Amino acid sequence: MTTPDFPAREYERRLELAQRAMREHRLDALLFTTEAELRYFTGFRTLFWQSPTRPWFLIVPAEGKPIAVIPTIGENLMATTWIDDIRTFSSPHADDDGLSLLTSALHGRARVGMPMGRETSLRMPLNDLTRLRNALPATEFCDATELVQALRMVKSELEIEVISKICAVASEAFENAPNLFREGQSLKDTFRAFRIELLQRGADDVPYLVGGAGPGGYGDVISPPSDKPLEAGDVLMLDTGATLNGYFCDFDRNFAIGHASSEARDAYARLHDATEAAIEAARPGMTCADLFKLMNDRTGGTGSNVGRLGHGLGMQLTEAPSLIDFDETILQEGMVITLEPSMDLPEGKMMVHEENIVIRDGPAQLLSRRAAPELPIL
Amino acid sequence: MTTPDFPAREYERRLELAQRAMREHRLDALLFTTEAELRYFTGFRTLFWQSPTRPWFLIVPAEGKPIAVIPTIGENLMATTWIDDIRTFSSPHADDDGLSLLTSALHGRARVGMPMGRETSLRMPLNDLTRLRNALPATEFCDATELVQALRMVKSELEIEVISKICAVASEAFENAPNLFREGQSLKDTFRAFRIELLQRGADDVPYLVGGAGPGGYGDVISPPSDKPLEAGDVLMLDTGATLNGYFCDFDRNFAIGHASSEARDAYARLHDATEAAIEAARPGMTCADLFKLMNDRTGGTGSNVGRLGHGLGMQLTEAPSLIDFDETILQEGMVITLEPSMDLPEGKMMVHEENIVIRDGPAQLLSRRAAPELPIL
Missing domain, CATH: 3.40.350.10 (Creatinase/prolidase N-terminal domain)
Incomplete structure (x- = not known):
């Protein structure tokens, strides 16, 4: 039963x-x-x-x-x-x-x-x-x-507890990256290792795992993995929606393989800063458009092909509302959202940074464990 | 790229x-x-x-x-x-x-x-x-x-090759059951171990894994796993749709934990026999209804709540056609289908047996490795 x-x-x-x-x-x-x-x-x-x-x-x-x-x-x-x-x-x-x-x-x-x-x-x-x-x-x-x-966009404490748990599982898995990912490993094997890591740490399932890797950045954020091996200078990004009892986490992490260009480090720092500003600012009463503008200003408004800078999260990987200029939804206590600023980089590359928070009466509460302030080098 | x-x-x-x-x-x-x-x-x-x-x-x-x-x-x-x-x-x-x-x-x-x-x-x-x-x-x-x-229901040789590969991965994983499943293991841990096994053996993903366990049979075939530990006398069934390059396998295996009742062994043998008859009979020119009737007669027509005895398989876990009395689709070479006879057992229990085949010009070709003729005891 x-x-x-x-x-x-x-x-x-x-x-x-x-x-x-x-x-x-x-x-x-x-x-x-x-x-x-x-x-x-x-x-x-x-x-x-x-x-x-x-x-x-x-x-x-x-x-x-x-x-x-x-x-x-x-x-x-x-x-x-x-x-x-x-x-x-x-x-x-x-x-x-x-x-x-x-x-x-x-x-x-x-x-x-x-x-x-x-x-x-x-x-x-x-x-x-x-x-x-x-x-x-x-x-x-x-x-x-x-x-x-x-x-649906306002979560109960019981829902928040489940989302918090799966965010903790994914945070632990990402923090184990130095033991999972290495130069020469194919992107397919990288994905496979990370899926298994998530399951071993308690995820029920990993319905969503996308990412990319390339010198200084990646070309898009929705591709399945290729056989291409990770090379020194690559920025590797993994974005996962793992589940527990049918509730999702949804955040990503970026890693540099071997070494990082100053451009990649700068982009990372700017995205981290935009996310930090949003975490600090997010309060009941603000609109989604407000939060979008705040992050968009911090990243220099270079945009990207993603089209929004975050969204609701729960039983589905993405739910209403959207952090985008036309969404005037007012943030309320109990809303679980992703903060997902992204930037276009030269040569068709891009970078995305993502955290999961819950809106509280006062400062927002982080559900994912905060990404490192500087681009981690594996 | x-x-x-x-x-x-x-x-x-x-x-x-x-x-x-x-x-x-x-x-x-x-x-x-x-x-x-x-x-x-x-x-x-x-x-x-x-x-x-x-x-x-x-x-x-x-x-x-x-x-x-x-x-x-x-x-x-x-x-x-x-x-x-x-x-x-x-x-x-x-x-x-x-x-x-x-x-x-x-x-x-x-x-x-x-x-x-x-x-x-x-x-x-x-x-x-x-x-x-x-x-x-x-x-x-x-x-x-x-x-x-x-x-879509007639597959190309390239499609059949991919489905055949993921069927082989799942077959190997099921054959490793004695090393994966044991008395006292919770059903959740059983599922987790099997997911990881599939990934380690080469599956890209496991979008579908359902099953059940209970004394002499299980109550339904769509439930997520509970915390209940496997007990001696349980029949454990796992049904998986693992994927490779976005193509599914879809078959199950039954195992008895410790020992099996004669009723469970008999039901298993009858379902194995019905599947065998369908594998031998399936030819271009037959209809889906013909294949349904053949299996339904062999299982004694006790039916079950599943409502059909197999279906198409490919980019989706289930595709047209259906092996059911009203589906007059004519089998053609290149169709990949599941044979999935099921029976109701006493006390609200049921048992399901499943294999994957491709219709050929002549005898059908098995894609899953044939289940053991007698209920395996772990």
Whole structure:
């Protein structure tokens, strides 16, 4: 038997806040199809989402507990959560992958909110959504993106505790870099060693590990590793989203192999300084745009192809809000965010620096252990 | 610099077959938003899809090479692929996350196919799809699910080679079970040891690892691991989707801890027999429903909550087709599928057996190394 990640009161609180917001928006139900939202309201956690075959649905009504409309294969696991109303369908199905159950569960609800905006996706066949809408002509489907993001971006102490733990695991793993990475090692082997290190130190999984290495910097921050060996003078960057109980850390570290150019050291120092300023400044009441501008000014506004300088963090590697000039989201206590200033360097190179913090009533609290103030040389 | 996973001729062949099918369906373009489809036509491979923030688009026109409409952060990596026409937008964006670029790239195309059916999802905001449709009133958006699935379900020899390699890695890891799993070990530690084993033997990543353990069987096949220690008499099952160059294996193995009940041994033998019969029978020209019936008869048709007895395998853990009674897909040479018979056992327990094969002109070829004929006892 799997133990729920959190006690029922955590989910009761989420439901209470959701239903309060639903009353404000005059919504009769919320309909979800995606992993993070199903898990947020139920605690249902499985890697089975890797299989795209079966749709999963959750209805959060204006009153009462959520209703799970899910494939039979998930019934046992859902029954271990706090959810009572579990309606199952045989899936895959020739022509009714949950649609008739979903239709009857939503029947009579006038306004149904779904995530339709920024950062959202639809994890069910588009044809089935059309069929659902046609079967419920009296129901208005409304965009509930902001409602859901506003809930999810403020973390509970229980959530912060889990994120803090996985940040500690990744911090320890990065601090062991001198024993893991060396000149002549291929980038593939470097990644492999770091994945294993994270698992050995307690990570459940490493769904995200990207990085790069090159003389004085790297060309992008999303590539898988190549067979190229690390060479003296390379700057190596690893950026990891390891997980514990389905919650992510997300930060990177830079290392110089053998020696570092003064340009690389200077860029590192400037990014460290920008991050430091943001850690010191971040307070409830500031906006994300404020924090973006502060870091952008410190890095000289050279920008980079990343487009923002940080983001929310939690059940997903990146969540709302964004630290970018147009995001006027007001920082609140309990928000967990990344600070991720980046700079373009000459010859198509770039450098990125990243820390994870939680906004507190007063100074922010670091979740990742602060990177060294000078570019570490391995 | 990342090396492309396959030479350009692999992608040229995929495009040629897609465009042939598009002519049959009178489609002027295909529009994709999802990882597997973008990678299938371009070779663009990154774990950055873990971040839900930015939409990514690919247009496959009726003539000429695909057009990538992607966030700037992906430009460098996309430039390493065979794609020439790369149109980028700054993302996240206040109000235009690629939409105007997408609109102009699709303008004048009368019929645009998108995946809208079984097993598909939409990885862009629903609001933006509505805006796109409104901006292109003369364009008809059609369902291209079957067209795309028909292409992807038949693998090239290059794809089969990669899947074969990751199956060999997982087979070796499973064969090392006596050195990895033991009585008293928590299920969490069991999973951790197996993940590390897979990485050490050459897997790039282990996006999928589920399983269970209990006296005589397990309750479901999608749960994350608990802290419960393995006990004598438990049947332990691990089911893994490890990856190499972004291609999955997907099979499981069962082990008894200390000793096994005759019921568990019998169920295992029956599932092994059903799999054996399917391996021997699988030929081009049979349907998926035929193969389902064959296994279902051998297991006594007790079914289980899984709902099907196998599926396609490749860039995703599960792909079309399904081995289920209503799937009349005809098996073709080059299809890589899982054979996954399962049985309900008394007291809410179940057992699942799984192998990976490729359909050949003649007998099928095993990709996983065949499980032991009798339930192995650790």
